Amino acid sequence: MEAPSKPCFNLEQTFFGFKQSDRVKFHEQLFDLLWVGEGRWTWQDIYHMPIFLRTFYIKKINKLFNEKKKAIEKQRTKQSPKDKIGKPPM
Secondary structure, X not given: OOOOOOOOOOOOOOOOOOOHHHHHHHHHHHHHHHHHHOOOXXXXXXXXXXXXXXXXXXXXXXXXXXHHHHHHXXXXXXXXXXXXXXXXXX
């Protein structure tokens, strides 16, 4: 009778985990939400937040910033040279 063979272990990643490139993206999202949140969330809140919520908040923040940027650009284009203070006539 033969001795039982040693089990072979697959040491490749077979579970749902982060790749090295995903970790950087994840921590960038953590930082962005903490920075923009101005203390409204803790690091633990964002770290344990479900992915769909985290991406929802990131998209919402990006949308708000883009709208703010467009409003600023629109305001700049509205200003005409007449609006600037000029030298009084002599």
